[in-house]
Amino acid sequence: MAPPIARSPRPPPRAGRPGRVGVGPWEAAAGLRPLRRGRAGERGAGRRGGARRTMAAAAAAAAGRARRGAPMYSQKDLTSKKRDEFEDILEERRLSSDLRYAMKCYTPVIYKGLSPCKPNAIKSAVLQSEQVQYVIKQLAKEMGESPDIIQEEAVEILDEMGHSMQLGAVRFFAFTLSKIFKRLFRRVCVNEEGMQRLQHAIQEHPVVLLPSHRSYVDFLMLSYLLYTYDLALPVIAAGIDFLGMKIVGELLRRAGAFFMRRSFGGNRLYWAVFAEYVKTMIRSGYAPIEFFLEGTRSRTAKTLTPKFGLLSIVMEPFFKREVFDTYLVPISISYEKILEESLYAYELLGVPKPKESTSGLLKARRILSDNFGTIHIYVGQPVSLRTLASGRINRCPYNLVPRHLPQKPSEDIQEFVTDVAYKMELLQIENMVLRPWVLVAAVLLQNLPAMESELLIEKTLWLKGLTQTFGGFIEWPDNLCAKKAVLSGLALHSNIACLVDGHVVLHDKGVEDGAIGEVVFKRALAVLTCATYRNQLLNVFVRPSLVAMALQMTRSFRKEEVYSCFSFLRGVFSDEFIFFPGISLKDFEEGCFLLTKCDAIQTSQQEIYPTDKGSVIISFLSAMFRPFLEGYQLIFRYLSKETKEAFTEKQFIPGVRNFVFHLLEKGNTQCYEALSSDMQKNALAALVHLGAVKKKKTCQDTCTETCGCTTLSGSWCRGWMQALAENTGRPAAGAQTRTCPSSLKQGRQRHVLHQASSPLPLRNCCC
């Protein structure tokens, strides 16, 4: 067993601090250790990765780094954003023994304040903790039961939940995953500087890893990565569904997964035990904690809006000053081709996801013969929670109540947690790697059903420039020429598109024959799969694009009007794309700035003009987001016409799906993406936000009621839907001919008017 030898010749990067001269005894105290990985002898070849970097020259914007409030809003560096270089970690695995790798001497760097303990010690600490004991006593009193019984229950919960990390299981995974990853992926690229920063962070403070979630591979890959770099393995919050898998569930548990039920809002004991379990690990610095802000795998490759529960739990020890600080580390994992992509498309179209099972996993092994290209993992800069919170948290609530009592977080805490969640997602998005195919997909989707390949290549190259201007992180393999890049993308994604007679067409075999319904379904599959690639661009493009759309829709050059339209669209799409809460104006300015930068518009104090050259960009941008606009219109039409006053969420998805399906069959619309259940849910959520629809809990099911009276919400929906349709310059299929508001603003005024004049009691309608 060869002991791992220091690998990196680079000195660990240290931010130069102003005023510091020379190196004092500070360094000695930091306990530095060079980052290491695998064996030293094999590293020469790995170097060339350095040249591969594509710099997003002006990452300008790094879309959406504008923050609300002083410390959260960082004045961004608009001229240059430097990103780290990538290294391929599989390369080494291809050259040396996996067994030896799995059996290597693993002595990870750990938190400096850690007194090592076994997983079971954590469980008993949780059980004995004042927090859990308090809840147990409370419940015992309320339910008139003996505390022992409830304690028993708590033990069961802990046993179901707790991980039992064992080095043996880790080594098993290290070995098998090496084998599997080498077959599945061409390369797994990691920014080593990020790993270095992570190494420092882990030693300094408790660390929370926040990766993006596109695939089940995410957490396996991340643990694999930390093992490779000799860092403390994370404990991972996993869905309870995994426990349904025989053997695999237990294996995951031993590799550091702990399991949380999907919903436990009402169960106070469960909540107490779970929260305390997580917090105990944070407080002791036992291991980095890893969970997914998005809560579930994004089926559309578009970042999902964040969930806040777990995040607020991991932040609490800091609020209560039980730890000095906590590092939040955004991690962006981008796949050239997602393992589950076809499954996702089916799911979006309403075919239920297969239950996690071991047999299912074994059946899925045929994918081993496929090639899934390259994975890029970008470990972002650790963000200090203390820095984020400075000046924002009123400390009083935590000082006046004993810290072990369960306490509902105050409003400013909740707002802070929300802000942090969005900030972390925006940081993830910023460092998501975009492959050429993403650009190809975006171009192709605007030119269905077929596109001449030369034109496609030319457009792709054009889009590359635009993406870089907008701060997208493009990784163009080995300086390949555009043609080769597109072709190699086509080769990898042969399931989506192919080259026929010099034309690139979407791959929809069997469309010609078969019933009309089947044709629509097949087509939708192809479009949705293709869209998952274009979707990776959307969060980078969303601000300038919404400005572009607003420009087209208002048909006015007055900044004020464009902004009001922009901010309306932003509100409507707030669940579809990631916007930092409450900074509509900053987003608008950023969008305008980016459009100015690519010479698409010119702005003056009061007005915004598209330039001559800019019309191409503007129409491209709004076409990129048109599927969403049209999709939302269809969904609102369904709501305003087809539904009764109240409906359950369960009825909504199939209802709207059928509605859209019929329209597609009749050829009344071409918007296949409206079939996506993701879009349908987001649209509904947006209506709830906007107050057009109200959510009510009923005893059996969550029931969604359209606002107060259907006529009101209906006319409102129709009103602005038509406003949208009219202003996009394309008539929405099946749009009614009626006197429609000439501008969006009017549409909204109408709505307000309706409210005022309506005889119905509008108090209970949350518009």
Place this chain on the structure above:
Amino acid sequence: RQELLKWNGWGYNDSKFIFNKKGQAEFTGKRYRLGGMILPTFKEWIEKTFGASLEHKTTSRASLNVNDVPPSIVSEEFLQDLRATKISHSQDAEDRVFRAHGHCLHEIFVLREGMFKRVPDIVVWPVCHEDVVKIVELACKHNLCIIPFGGGTSVSSALECPEEEKRTIVSLDTSQMNRVLWIDEKNLTACVEAGIVGQDLEKQLAESGFCTGHEPDSMEFSSLGGWVATRASGMKKNIYGNIEDLVIHIKMVTPRGIVEKNCQVPRMSTGPDIHHFIMGSEGTLGVITEVTIKIRPIPEYQKYGSVVFPNFERGVACLREVAKQRCAPASIRLVDNAQFQFGHALKPQVASIFTSFLDGLKKFYITKFKGFDPNMLCVATLLFEGDREKVLQHEKQVYDIATKFGGLAAGEDNGQRGYMLTFVIAYLRDLGLDYYVIGESFETSVPWDRVLDLCRNVKERIVRECKEKGVQFAPLSTCRVTQTYDAGACVYFYFAFNYRGISDPIHVYEQIERAAREEILANGGSLSHHHGVGKLRKRWMKESISDVGLGMLRSVKEYVDPNNIFGNKNLL
């Protein structure tokens, strides 16, 4: 008395740390047990801890430059009136500067290298209550500003003159009001003039076989009136109580008149206790002239002690248990590892080979045999007082508890040295200042369950802030749990760093101190346990006692002193 004391540093002129010709540290003078002794390991400790070097030295001005002192502006009418009262006074520059400051770092720094923007215009020395009444009347008549001055040991900028004060500032020095007026042995009380300095008070009471038992670390210099005005706390409060427990009656002269009670009783239910407006008023309401204070017979027997713990956590747990069982000795303090090592560095050269052998043996036993990590262990120092028999019994009880928390008895000598150090530690800052090291102490009180978190976080915050502000060497950042209560503890921090390479060390220092205080508050600690608020910590008063609370204090001030005669601008 002014003659005996340093004009630009702490304490007596003849007592200070120096490096002798051989380069060894030495403490001069004969006033303290450490006097005249050589401290062989101290130099190394300084160099190691601060990265300071004996070659790099700063020197203070040798004496005050009288020409720099702002001129004294006093109206002739007032002077005439004052002369008529026959109260002694002075407009001498040295006298005025001496009373223009307390002992905050920035104040000492100014003395060494600059000049205050505003100092008192005149110093008056009343000798009795009636004199004070006359002075306050004159001040009201002429609309002057009075700043009462006791021992001058304030560490909250309370004595600094507000720069924008346009009126004549009268420094009312109470030092001549220093008599014990009477001792009532039946009720065990004594009535004392407020200007008396702690150690004189104890000396005079001792002649009759009594003591107050109130021993703040500054008791050699601080005055009874000062204690009352800042809500002082004494080392032995576990037996004797803090100032609010000791005081039976207070007489104070205010612009409205004299405030006092009609009787001298242990307790009364007559609305909110007016003493509590006076205690902690920090000279904003009037001059405390006479105080009746509880006294006790001098204890028959005193015994020091010390306990070594494997780490700070165990030590705190032990103190908590001692507090829970309410068996705390007269004093019990727990110093963290850094302070333990610091204390170690101040060990004088041992006289005989035998002692040094014994020390070595002890060290071996603790670190090797008991497995204590010398970089983790910490020490509690103890002081027992009372009947011999009871002390021994008490001692056993405390050591038994300590054993449960992994503590090992570490001898009387270590304990005694620990307490001696608290008196000389203040002298160290002056030595540090000569070698680019600046430092200060600050304190807080905190509930038991947050003690550990607070200590850790505040120390860490200091280290971080230093790093961020460009301090080149890791600072000394250390704490001790210095008092125990039923519901919490008082924690004392020491913090010092080497400021070479920093252009504005005082500013940096103040930023770090402020950050540390923010951290304390965020961790559920108080703004101050006994140093008071002064002007240094005013900014957090609102947060500390709420808007309404602040308004309550303000309304008292407005009633008692509507023209702001006592205009030192402390507290509110």
